[in-house]
Amino acid sequence: MQQLMMGNEACALGAAAAGCNFFAGYPISPSSEIMEWMSRLLPVRGGVFVQMEDEIASIGAVIGASWTGAKAMTATSGPGFTLMQENIGYASMTETPCVIIDAQRVGPSTGMPTMPAQGDVIQARYGSHGDRAAIVLTASTVLDTYTMTVEAFNLSERYRQPVVLLLDAMLCHMRENVTVPDLEVIDRARPASLDGFEPFAGEEFLAFGDGARLIVTGLTHDEAGYQRASNGDTGERMMRRVLHRLERDAEVITHTRQESLEDATLVLIAYGITARAARSAVHKLRAEGVSAGLLELLTLWPFPERLIASVAQRAQTLLVPELNLGQVELLVRAAAGGTPVVALGRMDGSLLKPEEIVAKAHEALTNAEATI
Amino acid sequence: MKSGPDLRQYLRQESMPNVWCPGCGHGSVMAALTRAFDNLQLDLDQTVVVGGIGCASRMPFFLNTNGMHTTHGRALAFATGVKLASPDLNVITVMGDGDALSIGGNHLIHACRRNIDLTALILNNGIYGMTGGQLAPTTPQGFRSTTSSLGSIEVPFDAVDLALAAGATYVARTTTFDFEEIPALIETAIKHPGFALVEILSQCPTYFGRLNRLGDGRALLDYERDSTAPQEEITREQLVGRFSVGVFREEIRPEYTRRYAALLERARRDGNA
Amino acid sequence: MSAAPPRLRTGRDPEMREYRLGSAVLTTYRGWCKGCDLCINSCPASILALADDDRIEVTDVSRCIFCGICVVRCPDFVFSMRRDRSAR
Numbered sequence: 001m002q003q004l005m006m007g008n009e010a011c012a013l014g015a016a017a018a019g020c021n022f023f024a025g026y027p028i029s030p031s032s033e034i035m036e037w038m039s040r041l042l043p044v045r046g047g048v049f050v051q052m053e054d055e056i057a058s059i060g061a062v063i064g065a066s067w068t069g070a071k072a073m074t075a076t077s078g079p080g081f082t083l084m085q086e087n088i089g090y091a092s093m094t095e096t097p098c099v100i101i102d103a104q105r106v107g108p109s110t111g112m113p114t115m116p117a118q119g120d121v122i123q124a125r126y127g128s129h130g131d132r133a134a135i136v137l138t139a140s141t142v143l144d145t146y147t148m149t150v151e152a153f154n155l156s157e158r159y160r161q162p163v164v165l166l167l168d169a170m171l172c173h174m175r176e177n178v179t180v181p182d183l184e185v186i187d188r189a190r191p192a193s194l195d196g197f198e199p200f201a202g203e204e205f206l207a208f209g210d211g212a213r214l215i216v217t218g219l220t221h222d223e224a225g226y227q228r229a230s231n232g233d234t235g236e237r238m239m240r241r242v243l244h245r246l247e248r249d250a251e252v253i254t255h256t257r258q259e260s261l262e263d264a265t266l267v268l269i270a271y272g273i274t275a276r277a278a279r280s281a282v283h284k285l286r287a288e289g290v291s292a293g294l295l296e297l298l299t300l301w302p303f304p305e306r307l308i309a310s311v312a313q314r315a316q317t318l319l320v321p322e323l324n325l326g327q328v329e330l331l332v333r334a335a336a337g338g339t340p341v342v343a344l345g346r347m348d349g350s351l352l353k354p355e356e357i358v359a360k361a362h363e364a365l366t367n368a369e370a371t372i
Numbered sequence: 373m374k375s376g377p378d379l380r381q382y383l384r385q386e387s388m389p390n391v392w393c394p395g396c397g398h399g400s401v402m403a404a405l406t407r408a409f410d411n412l413q414l415d416l417d418q419t420v421v422v423g424g425i426g427c428a429s430r431m432p433f434f435l436n437t438n439g440m441h442t443t444h445g446r447a448l449a450f451a452t453g454v455k456l457a458s459p460d461l462n463v464i465t466v467m468g469d470g471d472a473l474s475i476g477g478n479h480l481i482h483a484c485r486r487n488i489d490l491t492a493l494i495l496n497n498g499i500y501g502m503t504g505g506q507l508a509p510t511t512p513q514g515f516r517s518t519t520s521s522l523g524s525i526e527v528p529f530d531a532v533d534l535a536l537a538a539g540a541t542y543v544a545r546t547t548t549f550d551f552e553e554i555p556a557l558i559e560t561a562i563k564h565p566g567f568a569l570v571e572i573l574s575q576c577p578t579y580f581g582r583l584n585r586l587g588d589g590r591a592l593l594d595y596e597r598d599s600t601a602p603q604e605e606i607t608r609e610q611l612v613g614r615f616s617v618g619v620f621r622e623e624i625r626p627e628y629t630r631r632y633a634a635l636l637e638r639a640r641r642d643g644n645a
Numbered sequence: 646m647s648a649a650p651p652r653l654r655t656g657r658d659p660e661m662r663e664y665r666l667g668s669a670v671l672t673t674y675r676g677w678c679k680g681c682d683l684c685i686n687s688c689p690a691s692i693l694a695l696a697d698d699d700r701i702e703v704t705d706v707s708r709c710i711f712c713g714i715c716v717v718r719c720p721d722f723v724f725s726m727r728r729d730r731s732a733r
Contacts, residue, residue, distance in 0.1 A: 021457075022453070022456070022457050024453060043635055043636055043638075043639030044639045044640065046636060046640075048456045048457055048632065050452070050456055050632075052449065052452070052482070053449075053478055053479065053482040054478060056446060056449065057446070057449035057452070057478075057479055057482070058449075060442065060443070060446045060449030060450045060452075060453060060479075061449055061450065061452050061453030061456070062453060063442075063450060063453065064422070064440070064442075064449070064450035064451060064452065064453025064454040064455075064457070065453040065454065065456065065457035065458075066453075067440065067454065068454055068457040068458035068461065069457075069458075070457040070458075072453070072457070086443055087443055087446065090442065090443050207458075208418075208420050208438040208454065208458065208461060209417055209418045209420075209438070209458065209460075209461055211417065213416065213417065213436060213437055213438050213439075214438050214439070215384075215432065215433065215438075215439045215440075215441070216439070216440045216441070217432075217433070217439075217440075217441035218441065218442065218443060219441060226387065226433075227433060227441070373669055373711040373713075373726065373728065374711060374712055374713025374714075374716065374717075374726060375711075375713075375726055375727055375728055376713065376716065376725075376726070378672075378725045378727065379722060379725070380674070380722050380725065383722060385659070388657070388659070388674075388677050388721075388722065389657060389676070389677040389678075389679065389721055390677075390720075390721060392720065393679075393681075394679035394680055394681035395679075395681035395682075395683060395720070396681075396720060397720065398720065399719075399720025399721050399722070400718070400719075400720045402720075403717075403719070403720065403722060551717050551718070552717065577681075588681070588682075589681050589682075589683050589720075590682065590683055590686045593683075
C-alpha cells in the first residue's frame with residue numbers, strides 16, 4: 001500500500017519496524033521531526049521516549065538503555081553529532097548496540113540549518129578520538145531512509161556497535177510515495193549459557209539483571225570487562241577483534257547500487273541525495289553515447305576499498321560528486337590505484353544538478369583524452 | 373562486641389585493594405554503601421552502580437553489583453537511560469564533586485528537575501584527585517590546588533542548595549567523619565521514590581590535605597568535624613565558611629518513571645499514533 | 646549470588662590473618678592495607694601497628710575490646726569481626 005511519506009517520518013517508522021523501544025534525543029534542525037514521530041510512535045508500543053537536556057545526555061541515555069536490552073536510538077544533526085562523539089566512542093569501546101541518525105546540514109558550525117550537505121562523512125568515522133570500529137550507512141530515497149534505518153538496527157544488533165545513518169536536510173524533509181516493505185529484523189545474540197560467559201569475548205549480549213553482574217567501562221578492558229588501563233596489548237586485541245569482524249563480513253555490511261558498470265569508462269561514485277542526480281547524469285551521458293556507469297554507496301564505512309579498486313581498474317576516470325569539498329573523493333582517490341579521480345564538490349546548500357554532473361563528466365573526459 | 377556482616381561479600385574481592393590513596397575517604401564511603409546494601413538486603417543482580425570519571429567514579433570496579441564506568445560528568449545521563457528502560461533496577465550513581473558539579477552540572481540539575489528515581493552520591497573532596505589536584509567548583513575560596521597555587525578566587529557551589537533549587541526531593545549532606553550516619557542516609561536515599569542526592573564530604577589527603585597543609589587522612593577527618601555543623605543548630609549567617617550537614621528535604625512528589633508509566637496507559641487507551 | 650570470575654584479576658593476595666580471643670574473632674586482610682594509620686589512631690586499646698612491610702598488625706589481641714572502631718574507620722575493608730560459636 002503506497003503512502004506519501006517524509007524522510008524523517010520514514011526514518012521513525014523504520015526504527016519502530018526494527019523494534020526500537022527507546023529513543024532519547026534533543027531538538028535540532030533538520031532532524032527534529034524524527035523525534036516528534038518517535039514521541040508518538042513509542043508510547044503506544046510500550047516503548048520509552050525521553051527528550052534529554054542536550055545531545056551528550058541523549059546518547060548517554062541511549063547507551064544506558066541499551067545495556068538493559070533495549071533497542072535504542074537518537075537523532076541529531078551536525079552540531080549535535082559533534083557533541084555526541086565522545087559517547088559514540090564509548091559505545092564503540094563498550095560494544096553497545098545503538099543507532100545514531102545524523103541529518104546533515106550545511107556546516108561548519110551553525111551553518112545553514114535547513115539546507116542539505118554531506119559534510120559529516122569523515123566525522124562519522126573519525127569524529128571520536130582513537131582507533132575504533134565504525135559502521136556508517138546513508139540513503140538517497142525516502143524508501144531508503146526506512147530500509148536503512150532497519151539495516152542500521154540490524155547491523156548494530158549483529159555486531160554490537162553504534163551505527164550511524166547519514167541523512168541530509170533535503171532527504172529528511174522531502175516526501176515520496178513509499179510502499180513499506182516487510183523486512184527481516186535481527187536481535188542481538190544472547191549467550192546459550194552463563195558458565196564461562198564473558199560479556200566482551202564474543203558478540204553475545206547479556207543485559208543488566210539477566211543473571212551475571214556486568215562491568216561496563218570505557219577504560220581498556222578484557223573479555224570479562226575488567227579494566228586493563230595500562231595493558232597495551234589487551235586494548236589492541238579487544239579493538240582489533242571488532243575491526244576483524246567488520247572486515248570478515250564486509251560483503252554483508254557493504255550495500256551498493258550499481259548501474260551499467262560493466263562497460264563504463266567513466267564511473268560516477270555517488271551517495272546520499274547526490275546519487276539521484278548522478279543516476280540521471282548517467283542516463284543523459286549514455287544517451288549522448290558516453291559509456292558512463294554509476295556506483296552508489298549506501299554503506300560508507302567500512303569503506304568498500306576493494307570494490308572501488310576493481311571498478312577503478314576497468315574505468316578510465318572516476319567522478320565523485322558530493323555536497324562537501326571532497327570527503328569521499330579523498331577515500332576514492334586512496335583506493336583508485338592511479339586511475340584519475342575527479343571531484344565535483346559543493347557546500348552552498350544547493351543540490352548538484354544532473355546537467356552540472358554531465359558537464360563535469362565531459363570536462364573530465366576531454367582532459368583524460370588530452371593526456372593519452 | 374561490635375559484630376556485623378562481613379562487608380567484603382559485597383566487593384569484587386579479586387580487584388581489591390581499591391585504587392584510592394592511603395587515608396582517602398572514598399573507601400569509607402564504599403564501606404558505608406555496602407553496609408546499606410546489607411541493611412536493605414538489596415538484590416545485587418538487580419543493582420547498577422553508575423560512575424562517571426574520577427576517583428569516586430572508580431567505585432563500580434570494586435562492588436559486586438552491575439557497574440557502569442561511563443564518561444566524565446555523564447553518569448546521571450547514562451543512569452537515566454538505564455532507569456527509564458528498566459525501572460525495576462536499583463540505579464545508584466557515584467560521582468566526584470568535579471564529575472557531578474563541574475562538567476556534569478547540567479545533567480545533575482535536570483535529573484533533579486525530573487525527579488527520576490535515582491540515588492546520586494556526590495563524594496566531595498574539594499579537588500580533582502584523579503588528575504592530580506586541580507581546582508574544583510567545590511574548592512573553598514582562598515584554598516590552594518595545582519591550578520590555584522595563589523589561593524582560589526572562585527566562589528564554590530553549594531551542592532545541596534543547587535539540588536534543592538533544581539527540585540530534588542531527597543537531599544542530605546554528611547561527612548566521612550560522621551561515618552556511622554552515612555549508611556542510614558544512603559538507605560533512605562535508595563528507598564526514596566524520587567531523585568535522592570547524598571553529598572558526602574570525603575577527605576583527600578594526597579592533594580586537598582597536602583596542598584592546603586591540613587595533614588593526613590586522620591587530620592582531615594578532624595577538619596571535616598570542625599568545618600561542619602548540624603543544619604538544625606546553625607543559621608545561614610553563622611555558617612560562613614562551613615557546611616551544614618543533615619537532611620535538607622525529604623518530600624514525595626510524582627516520580628518520573630511512574631509519570632511515564634501513566635503516560636503509557638494514556639497512550640494505550642487513547643492511541644495517538 | 647552468581648559466581649564472580651574466580652581468577653585474581655587486578656588485585657593482591659588478601660593475606661588473611663585471624664586473631665582469636667575466646668569465641669571472638671578479629672580477621673584482617675592485611676594484603677589490602679595501605680598503611681594509612683586511620684585505625685591505629687582510632688584504636689582505644691592501641692593494639693594496632695604497622696609491621697615492617699607497612700601493613701597492619703594486631704600486636705596484642707588479648708587487650709582487644711572488639712569495639713569495632715577499626716572496622717568502621719578502615720577505608721579498605723581490612724578488618725571484620727565475628728563470633729565463632731563453635732570455639733570454646
